[in-house]
């Protein structure tokens with residue numbers, strides 16, 4: 001399963017990249033608004049840091065099909081043709097996906113709450129569909145189950161569209177989708193850090209260091225024996 005960062009704060013992105021094997025970055029208009037900076041300034045900074053090959057997903061904001069296509073062209077011209085354009089999975093969006101697919105654009109169908117939206121997005125040519133796990137849970141449904149149903153639909157119909165699961169609040173949600181072979185998850189930096197935030201792990205590692213130092217002396221490691 002690919003792992004992406006769902007944030008636009010460059011320092012947080014750099015900190016996660018420093019330690020973890022990350023495949024790219026996703027943003028949305030709300031994430032960009034939180035930063036309060038000019039969108040393309042921030043997005044270019046991210047693109048420069050992650051490199052040309054890494055996945056960057058950026059959302060079209062217009063509501064009409066024509067507007068979404070114009071947004072997509074602007075996103076590609078500023079950030080590279082390989083950037084994934086996130087298109088909301090609404091009627092105007094499905095039409096925009098079909099047209100953009102004809103141009104061989106990379107498309108992420110976003111704002112997915114139901115398997116029916118995912119099915120229509122896959123048929124419209126989306127490369128990824130992004131179900132919102134935690135937001136679905138908050139509506140009283142089961143986000144993990146929705147993602148699994150989407151995966152089953154894609155497998156039984158032979159669609160190549162992948163799932164880019166989004167909107168996570170804890171590591172267990174991510175792990176459950178990993179177990180099911182979901183293609184990718186995009187996760188906020190604090191939730192990624194929580195993957196290994198565990199006193200048992202810290203205490204096991206601290207005990208190894210203590211035992212070694214008792215044997216060889218304070219501050220000693222294998223390298224300086």
Ligand code: E4P
Nearest residue numbers: 006028110130135166167168
């Ligand atoms: C990704 O496509 C979504 O924009 C994002 O993950 C939503 O996350 P949230 O529910 O935490 O805002």
